[in-house]
Amino acid sequence: MAENKPKVATACMCGCSGCHMSFLDVDEFVKDLAELVEFQSSHVIMDVKEIEKVDIGIMEGTITNDENVEVAKKMRENCDILVAWGDCACFGGIMTMRNFEKVDKILEECYLEKSDEESVVPDDELIPTLTDKAKGLDEIIDVDVYIPGCPPSADVIRYGLEKLLEGEIPKLDKDKLRY
Amino acid sequence: MNTVNFNVDGQDISAKKGMTVMEACEEHGITIPKLCQHEALENVMACRLCSVEVNGKQILPSCGLQVDDGLKIQTQTDHLKKYRRKILELIYRSENHYCMFCESDGDCELQDLMYEHEIDRFEFPRMYPEWPVDSSHDYIIKDSNRCIRCGRCVRACDEVVGNHTLSLGGRGINNRIIVDAGVPLGESTCTSCGMCLQVCPTGAIFSKLSMFKGVKKECDMTTTTCLSCSMGCGTNVYTKTGHIVEIEGADIHKESGGQLCEFGRFKPLANKGERIKNVILREDGEEKELSLSEGLEKASEMLVKSYRISAYASGDLTCEDLDAFAYAMRAHGALFDVVGAKRHRFETEVKRRINMIEGHFVTDIREIMKADNILLYDTSIYHTHPILASYIRRATSNGTKLITIDAYEDKFWNHSDKSITIESPKTQLTRLVNQVIKEGKASIEDLSRVSSILGGLRVHPKDVMEIVNLLEEATYDIIIIGDEIIDRWSLRHIFELAKLEGSYVISLNHAGNQYIKNLETEGVYEEPEVAYILAGDEEDQADMKELIEKADFSIVQSARRSELTEMADLVIPSLTMFEREGTTIDINGVKNKVERITEPKGGIRSEIGFFEELAKMR
Ligand code: SF4
Ligand code: SF4
Ligand code: SF4
Ligand code: FES
Numbered sequence: 078m079a080e081n082k083p084k085v086a087t088a089c090m091c092g093c094s095g096c097h098m099s100f101l102d103v104d105e106f107v108k109d110l111a112e113l114v115e116f117q118s119s120h121v122i123m124d125v126k127e128i129e130k131v132d133i134g135i136m137e138g139t140i141t142n143d144e145n146v147e148v149a150k151k152m153r154e155n156c157d158i159l160v161a162w163g164d165c166a167c168f169g170g171i172m173t174m175r176n177f178e179k180v181d182k183i184l185e186e187c188y189l190e191k192s193d194e195e196s197v198v199p200d201d202e203l204i205p206t207l208t209d210k211a212k213g214l215d216e217i218i219d220v221d222v223y224i225p226g227c228p229p230s231a232d233v234i235r236y237g238l239e240k241l242l243e244g245e246i247p248k249l250d251k252d253k254l255r256y
Numbered sequence: 257m258n259t260v261n262f263n264v265d266g267q268d269i270s271a272k273k274g275m276t277v278m279e280a281c282e283e284h285g286i287t288i289p290k291l292c293q294h295e296a297l298e299n300v301m302a303c304r305l306c307s308v309e310v311n312g313k314q315i316l317p318s319c320g321l322q323v324d325d326g327l328k329i330q331t332q333t334d335h336l337k338k339y340r341r342k343i344l345e346l347i348y349r350s351e352n353h354y355c356m357f358c359e360s361d362g363d364c365e366l367q368d369l370m371y372e373h374e375i376d377r378f379e380f381p382r383m384y385p386e387w388p389v390d391s392s393h394d395y396i397i398k399d400s401n402r403c404i405r406c407g408r409c410v411r412a413c414d415e416v417v418g419n420h421t422l423s424l425g426g427r428g429i430n431n432r433i434i435v436d437a438g439v440p441l442g443e444s445t446c447t448s449c450g451m452c453l454q455v456c457p458t459g460a461i462f463s464k465l466s467m468f469k470g471v472k473k474e475c476d477m478t479t480t481t482c483l484s485c486s487m488g489c490g491t492n493v494y495t496k497t498g499h500i501v502e503i504e505g506a507d508i509h510k511e512s513g514g515q516l517c518e519f520g521r522f523k524p525l526a527n528k529g530e531r532i533k534n535v536i537l538r539e540d541g542e543e544k545e546l547s548l549s550e551g552l553e554k555a556s557e558m559l560v561k562s563y564r565i566s567a568y569a570s571g572d573l574t575c576e577d578l579d580a581f582a583y584a585m586r587a588h589g590a591l592f593d594v595v596g597a598k599r600h601r602f603e604t605e606v607k608r609r610i611n612m613i614e615g616h617f618v619t620d621i622r623e624i625m626k627a628d629n630i631l632l633y634d635t636s637i638y639h640t641h642p643i644l645a646s647y648i649r650r651a652t653s654n655g656t657k658l659i660t661i662d663a664y665e666d667k668f669w670n671h672s673d674k675s676i677t678i679e680s681p682k683t684q685l686t687r688l689v690n691q692v693i694k695e696g697k698a699s700i701e702d703l704s705r706v707s708s709i710l711g712g713l714r715v716h717p718k719d720v721m722e723i724v725n726l727l728e729e730a731t732y733d734i735i736i737i738g739d740e741i742i743d744r745w746s747l748r749h750i751f752e753l754a755k756l757e758g759s760y761v762i763s764l765n766h767a768g769n770q771y772i773k774n775l776e777t778e779g780v781y782e783e784p785e786v787a788y789i790l791a792g793d794e795e796d797q798a799d800m801k802e803l804i805e806k807a808d809f810s811i812v813q814s815a816r817r818s819e820l821t822e823m824a825d826l827v828i829p830s831l832t833m834f835e836r837e838g839t840t841i842d843i844n845g846v847k848n849k850v851e852r853i854t855e856p857k858g859g860i861r862s863e864i865g866f867f868e869e870l871a872k873m874r
Contacts (some may be wrong), residue, residue, distance in 0.1 A: 164356060168378055171356060215377060223376040227356035242642045251371040256355035 083242065084131040084137040087119040087162075088152055091172050091211070092138025093147040095228040097121045098164040102231035113242055114199035116181040131156050133241055139165040140212040142205035158241065160222040161214045162234070164256055167225040180207045222247055228254045262327035277318040277329060278306055278731035284843055288331050289340060289369050292346075292406035293319040294455050296513035297415055302407050305317065306367070309333055346872045348375075349382040350429065352401040359397075361460030362471035366404060367458075385429070389834050392442030395464055395522040396453060400432050403460035406588050409433060409452035416513035418649025418671075421446045433460075445670070447642060448518040455502050465525040466502040470494070479506050481848040483572045483768045483833050484519035487512075487621070487643040488842030491520055493834065493853045500525060500854060511622040517642035524833060529795065529816030533859040536827040548859060552866065556588075556873035558786050558809050558826070565590035566780035568803055569790040571767025573599070574838030574850050576864060578771055583791050584867040588874055590780075590788065595797060596767030596776040599742050603763055606748045610755065618734060618760045621845050625651045631723065631759070632660045633750060634738025638667035641738075641764055644843075648736070657726060661685065676719045686749035688720045693727070693756050733759045739766045762843075769842040781807060789813065791820055793832050815858055828866075829859030835865075 089097060101107065114133075118125035128134070128148070134156030153159055164170035172178065175183055184207075188198045214220050224237045224247070233253050240247035245251060264277075264286055271280035271298050276299065292302040301320040308318045309330035318331070330336070347366065355361045378633050387400035404422065410433065413422045421444055422770055425434035435444045454462040455560045475494035482489045508514035525678065535551030537544045559565060565716035567585035569578060572596050578594060585592050595689030606612070624630065624647040638645045649671050658672040666675035678685055727733055735754050741747065754761045765772070780787075780803070787807035789800050795818040804810040804823045812824035815832045841847050858868060 118779070167376065168287070169382070171354060173382070173384070174354070176382075177386060216381075225376055248374070249376055251374060254371045254374060254376060256361075256367065256369070 082113065082115045083133060084117045085119070085133045085135065086117045086128050086156065087121075087135040087137070088128065088148055088158060090127030090136060090148060090166070090214075091141040092163065092165045092170075094121070094137070096226075097139040097164075099226075099231050100162075100234050103235045106235050108121040110238065112212040114144055118148070128152055128155050132160050133160060134165050135160045136161055136214060137162045139170055140214065141172055141175075141215050142207050144205035146208065147212060147218055154244075158221045158246070159214075160224060160237065160241070161220045162175065162224050164225050164227040166214045166221065167220075167223045168256075169211055170227065171213045172211040172213075173213075173250055174193050176210050190248055192219075224249065231253070258323045258595065260323050262323060262329065264329045264332055271323045273323065275323050277308065277321045277323055277327070280323050281318065281329075281331065286331060288318050289372065291365060291369065291457055292408060292620065293412075294408050296508050297408060297411040297455065300407055300411065302405070303338055303347070305344065305777045307336065307339065311337060315339070320642060335774065337373065341375060342368075342379075343411035344370055344373055344375060345378055345380060347404050349378065349380050350385070351403060352384060352387065358402060358459040359462045359467045360402070362537075363473060364459060365457035377591070383429075387432070390435070390441050391464075392440035393446065394520075395448060395526070395769060396441060396446075396450065397464055398435075398461050399459065401460075402458045403433055404458055405431055405433070406457060408457065409461055412451045412455045412513070414653075414750045415650070416515055416646070417447065417449050417451050418646050418651075418653055419447055419449075420653075423586040426692065434471070438772040447638075447645075448522065449515060449642060449646070450518070450521040451505070451513070451515050453518075454521075462519065463502065463522065463525075465522055469499070470496040470501040472502060474874055475501050478851050478853055480834075480853060482516065482520040482843075483574070483836070483840055483850065484523070485517075485641050485643075485768050486764065486770050486843040487491065487641060488768075488846070489516055489520050489643060489850050490848070491516060495853060498854055511625065511647075512643060515643055519642070520650055524793075527793070527801065527816065527832075529532060529818055531816055531858045532814060532821065532827060532829040534830070535859070536821070536824075538825050548829070548866070551826065552869055552873070554826055555788070555811055555828065556870055558811070559588040559590070559788070559870075560874055562785035562809075563589070564781045564784045565788065565805060566782075566784035566807070567592045567788045567790075568592045568780055568800060570724065570794040570797070571765075571769055571772055572794060572833065573769060573790070573792050574836050574840055575771040575847075576838035577790075577792075578775060581865040582775060584871040585788060586621055587871040590786075591778050593777045593780045594767060594772045595794075595799070596739070596765035597775070598768075598779065599739060599765040599770040599780075600773055602742065602744050602747055603779065606744060606751055610748065610752055612751050612755055616751075616754050616759070616761050618762045621762060622647065623760070624648055624734060624736075625654070625656075627651060627656050627658070627732050627734040627760075629657045629726050629733040631735045632658060632668070632672075632728070632738070633662075633736065634740045635660050635664075635667040635748070636740050637736070637738040637764060640766075644736075644762075644764070647851075657730075659723060659726060660774070669708060674719075674722055676723075678719075685720065685723075686746065686753055688717075689723050689727075689758060690749060690753050691719060692724045693753070727757045727759065727774065728745070733757065734762060736762045736765065737761050739764045744857040762844070762862045763840065768840070770843055770845070774841075786811065789820065789824075790816075790830065791815075792830050792836075795820065813863075831856055831858065831860065838872060 134152040160169045184198045204249045237247045259270045269284050288306045290306040299319045301317040306318045307315045311328050320731045364468045390398040410422045410478040420443045435441050472494050477497045492504045494501045501670040505514035505516040535546040567590040652671045659674045660666045661676045783806045785808045787803045787810045789812045810824045811826040812820050813828040813830045814821050815830045835856045
């Protein structure tokens with residue numbers, strides 16, 4: 078009964094898409110999954126930008142700009158269970174290495190000091206503004222499921238999804254947990 | 257009563273008095289999480305992760321708590337687990353841990369514990385402190401970003417290495433590991449032993465030569481014996497797909513605390529000399545490559561037609577290698593010698609002359625740590641026998657007096673109570689000491705007068721008296737003679753002194769394998785027709801070079817290209833330390849196994865087989 082399938086949305090904030098790549102590594106399970114759930118939006122498999130009401134919302138990446146904040150909040154509002162995929166979403170991950178410097182200083186260094194003469198610090202209003210610190214998801218919204226890993230292995234991603242589909246909130250034990 | 261009875265998690269257990277609760281639990285298969293505790297080191301109770309519930313009220317660290325009758329211990333309550341999770345998270349968030357690109361990812365005790373405690377989210381914000389990375393050392397990187405300040409490295413450098421290079425500096429959240437008085441590690445008093453990185457539970461200190469080569473947990477590990485010096489340290493060698501990832505000290509429960517030195521831990525991995533794959537023949541100004549069997553032919557041809565043949569082997573080979581080489585060389589009528597054997601022959605000769613019994617020789621070098629006094633001739637052992645040097649340093653930290661006698665700068669300068677600098681031979685100084693001991697203190701007056709008449713004698717009577725006094729007031733003194741002392745008279749006077757004073761002696765030579773003491777060796781022809789040098793891994797032995805220079809034709813068998821192989825007429829491939837197999841004898845006379853760690857990568861598989869062939873071709 079197609080209409081009873083749980084709906085899933087996935088989104089990528091400031092991440093490398095590695096978690097989504099790792100998700101695609103579940104191989105033939107994608108096929109099973111396509112029968113078990115309905116994807117509402119997911120940038121790696123479909124071209125839908127708007128997040129609508131879903132049962133499971135999955136997020137990869139760190140919160141580093143105001144667009145990330147907006148997307149995260151929208152996802153939280155629209156899903157019942159929010160899953161953080163990967164170290165970035167769970168803890169902040171590698172992006173937090175920018176937290177050692179002030180944002181202005183970083184932009185200056187990247188676009189002026191370490192660039193050619195014509196380079197300027199981008200300030201187009203279409204470009205999202207960086208937050209003062211790079212943050213893990215749960216510093217902005219509530220997270221229900223944590224699947225850390227950089228990236229989490231396909232097995233762990235699959236385990237998490239299977240548990241969710243069985244109606245449980247997965248928690249990784251010491252054999253599955255990796256940073 | 258020497259045992260006590262108490263209860264852990266509802267289970268009655270008994271343990272030896274004096275043990276810690278942690279040790280007793282481990283003995284009974286109950287594991288308690290820990291970070292700062294290390295079996296080779298004193299407990300300092302720095303991390304509190306091992307805390308247990310005692311008698312239902314207190315929470316105390318089990319690594320520092322002594323067992324006692326009637327104790328009721330809980331190790332796994334929910335409260336404790338929560339408490340431990342908090343500690344782990346606080347440790348993690350206080351520094352900058354990025355497991356995804358950390359060298360220790362997969363081999364990290366902090367990470368293991370975080371997994372074990374199922375930490376998949378953080379309660380506290382992270383701090384992002386700014387810490388430096390020190391990569392000034394040739395082999396070691398010290399990254400304060402991963403340092404949890406457990407102090408293991410500090411204790412290892414103090415208690416095991418006796419070097420006191422590292423310490424904790426700064427207060428509160430600025431507390432961190434500093435080197436000497438705050439200098440880069442590469443410019444410090446560090447002896448490059450690598451003990452600190454062996455005990456570091458995290459990625460805060462690691463080896464440049466092993467980094468990112470593989471996770472130790474996923475490697476094969478073989479325990480073998482280092483052939484580089486006569487200490488014969490046990491080593492654990494980690495390999496992955498036939499390559500060495502890392503070398504660690506194995507004898508963790510022995511006094512050595514699992515130490516290795518630069519030669520055992522780093523040098524074998526740093527050795528970048530090109531491997532010799534083919535036989536090289538240099539004839540009439542031309543260089544030709546030959547096959548191994550052609551090389552064998554050429555070598556035997558030269559040996560067969562010559563009369564004065566000098567065969568000289570490295571002392572860092574196995575007993576079996578030395579036997580095979582000696583046999584082949586003797587079959588061709590060569591005179592045979594091994595690095596370090598000459599010194600041993602002198603020693604034997606002097607011992608016989610003065611009737612010195614074996615009882616004077618220390619049979620276990622760890623005795624050093626029990627001596628009241630150490631009289632050390634030749635401080636270059638600081639670099640040639642670093643583990644023995646560590647025992648001397650440890651002894652001095654515990655109050656042992658150290659007098660050093662050297663022609664050059666005292667390498668133990670910050671450990672010795674007195675440094676005497678006197679040019680070789682040391683014989684006069686020792687002779688004077690002997691005289692004074694025999695004839696009484698008044699004789700020093702005469703002696704100094706006599707010596708000033710003789711002229712050229714730069715022994716200070718005060719030095720003589722200081723040695724005499726020290727030896728006379730001590731009950732257990734050890735005289736250590738480094739391998740640079742090779743003149744018979746110095747040896748003779750030192751041995752006589754030991755006899756007179758009832759001192760014990762440790763006498764060192766250049767050979768890694770003390771099997772040279774069982775082998776029959778003799779001085780070789782100084783200007784031979786053919787010099788056959790089995791260098792193995794050895795690269796720049798001055799006496800090997802000298803022999804090549806004076807020979808009409810020289811054969812060098814070596815694992816890698818080196819100055820030696822550039823000088824030789826015929827170069828034959830050899831094996832490295834980790835490709836050899838057999839046994840070796842250490843300074844205590846103990847025979848240890850040498851395992852083959854990697855398959856031979858040079859141009860020879862069986863060196864012993866090669867010598868068996870060569871022996872037949874005469
Ligand atoms: S030291 Fe351990 S916990 Fe810290 S980043 Fe490295 S692997 Fe992770
Ligand atoms: S460097 Fe390693 S051993 Fe030393 S205090 Fe830091 S974590 Fe502990
Ligand atoms: S390498 Fe050895 S001597 Fe150097 S700091 Fe580490 S433990 Fe101390
Ligand atoms: S292991 Fe006991 S306090 Fe650190």
